[in-house]
Amino acid sequence: MLNFIEQTGRRSVRALDEVGYAASLLGESLFWTLFGRRWRQPVRIGSVVAQMMQVGIEALPIATLLAAAIGFMLAVQSLYSLGLFGAESFAHVGIALALTREFSPLIIGVLMAGRSGSALAARLSSMTINQEVDALRTIGINPVRFLVAPAALAMLVMLPALAMWANLVGLGAAGLFVSASLETSFASFVANTVDILTPADLLHGLGKSALFAVLIAIIASVNGSLVTGGSDGVGRVTTRAVVHAISAIIVTDMIFGFLATR
Numbered sequence: 360m361l362n363f364i365e366q367t368g369r370r371s372v373r374a375l376d377e378v379g380y381a382a383s384l385l386g387e388s389l390f391w392t393l394f395g396r397r398w399r400q401p402v403r404i405g406s407v408v409a410q411m412m413q414v415g416i417e418a419l420p421i422a423t424l425l426a427a428a429i430g431f432m433l434a435v436q437s438l439y440s441l442g443l444f445g446a447e448s449f450a451h452v453g454i455a456l457a458l459t460r461e462f463s464p465l466i467i468g469v470l471m472a473g474r475s476g477s478a479l480a481a482r483l484s485s486m487t488i489n490q491e492v493d494a495l496r497t498i499g500i501n502p503v504r505f506l507v508a509p510a511a512l513a514m515l516v517m518l519p520a521l522a523m524w525a526n527l528v529g530l531g532a533a534g535l536f537v538s539a540s541l542e543t544s545f546a547s548f549v550a551n552t553v554d555i556l557t558p559a560d561l562l563h564g565l566g567k568s569a570l571f572a573v574l575i576a577i578i579a580s581v582n583g584s585l586v587t588g589g590s591d592g593v594g595r596v597t598t599r600a601v602v603h604a605i606s607a608i609i610v611t612d613m614i615f616g617f618l619a620t621r
Contacts, residue, residue, distance in 0.1 A: 377581055377585070380581055380584075380585070381577045381578070381580075381581045384503060384507055384577055384580050384581060384584075385573070385577050387501075387503040387504075387507070387508075388503055388504075388507050388508040388511050391501065391503060391504035391508050392508050392512065395504055395508075400500070400501060400504050402504060402508045402509055402512065403509070406505075406509040407509045407512050407513055408513075409509075410509050410510050410512070410513030410514075411513040411516060411517050413475070413478070413513075414471065414475045414510075414513045414514055414517045414518075415513070415516075415517030415518075415520060415521055418470065418471070418474060418475070418517075418521065419521075419524070421470065421474075422467060422470060422521050422524065422525060423524070423528050425466050425467075425470060425525070426463065426466065426467075426524070426525035426526075426528040426529040426532070427528050427529065427531075427532040428532075429458070429462050429463075429466055429525075429529050430454070430458060430528065430529030430530060430531070430532035430533035431532045431533065431536055433453075433454050433457055433458065433462065433529070433533055434450065434454060434532070434533035434534075434536040434537050434540075435536065437450040437453050437454050437537075438450050438536075438537065438540055438541075441453075447540075447541055448541070450537055450541075451534075451537065451548055451551045451552050451555065452555050454530070454533045454537070454552075455530065455552045455555050455556050455560075456555070456556075456560060458525075458526055458529045458530060458533070459526050459556060459560045459561055459563070459564045460560055460563050460564050460616075461564070461612070461616070462529070463522045463523075463525040463526045463529060463564055463568075464522045464525075464564045464565070464567045464568035464571060464612075465567075465608070465609075465612055466525065467518060467521045467522045467525050467568060467571075468518065468567075468568060468571035468572075468575070468608045468612075469605055469608060471514065471518055471521075471571070471572070471575055472571075472575050472601055472604035472605050472608060473601055473605070475510075475514065475575065475579075476575040476576075476578065476579040476600055476601055476604045477579070477597050477598075477600060477601050479510050479576065479579040479580065479583060479600075480579040480580075480582045480583040480596055480597045480599075480600035480601075481583070481593055481597045482506075482583065483506060483507075483579070483580060483583025483584055483586075484582070484583040484584075484586035484592065484593045484596045484597065485593055486506070487583065487584060487586050488586060488588075488589065488592065488593065492506075492584075506580075507576070507580045510576050510579075510580070511572075511573065511576035511577070511580075514572035514573075514575055514576045515569060515572045515573060515576075517572075518568045518569065518571060518572035518575075519565045519568045519569050519572070521568075522564055522565060522568040523561075523565065526561070526564070530552060534548040534549060534552070563619055566615075567611075567612060567615050567616075570611060570615065571608050571611070571612075574604060574607045574608060574611060575604045575608075578600055578603050578604045578607060579600045579604065581600075582596040582597075582599050582600035582603065583596060583597075583600065
């Protein structure tokens with residue numbers, strides 16, 4: 360029992376220490392983004408654009424495939440469920456709200472956590488083990504400004520953009536299936552969807568995706584910076600970063616959705 364209590368206490372202290380370190384990284388990233396030019400260490404636009412290409416543009420094919428699959432599955436389930444009550448004509452309501460408010464930001468967030476979050480954690484952990492981060496400090500370059508801030512900015516821009524793209528692709532795939540199943544025109548589905556959606560619905564999903572972007576970048580950076588050991592440590596922290604990021608996304612999505620609908 361004493362050993363269990365001791366281990367629980369140690370893990371709790373480590374968790375609190377990581378939360379504090381994450382807050383410190385977030386604060387430093389904001390500082391260098393806003394005031395780096397005054398200290399002659401700006402966050403370079405070229406680095407941000409390069410990260411945006413890796414995070415967003417290169418992820419377009421898989422994001423498009425996942426968004427179309429989610430839209431198609433929502434359409435199938437909506438028609439089946441509403442068909443039990445003879446209300447198939449209202450399928451567009453649930454599909455539009457579910458995609459824009461929940462599924463698009465959630466699926467893109469999980470995709471980015473597994474794709475870009477793992478890459479960032481592996482990159483930082485490898486540089487830490489090879490003492491490249493220490494070398495940056497030695498030559499007067501702040502590692503947070505050079506490594507973390509560009510990745511965080513790129514995710515903050517591209518994840519909402521990909522979520523909006525997922526909205527369009529998912530609604531398009533759902534509209535094609537619904538219009539074919541109900542023998543109606545695709546234009547009528549689009550018109551009904553535009554009528555039911557409000558700017559608040561879109562902002563709800565885009566706001567969550569921006570929050571997910573920050574969580575992914577910071578969690579990946581924390582795990583990558585705290586690596587220990589050799590190549591085994593790199594694999595361990597990379598897996599840990601993905602698990603923590605996905606868990607944080609799902610829990611945050613639940614809390615955000617609950618608070619936003621009160």
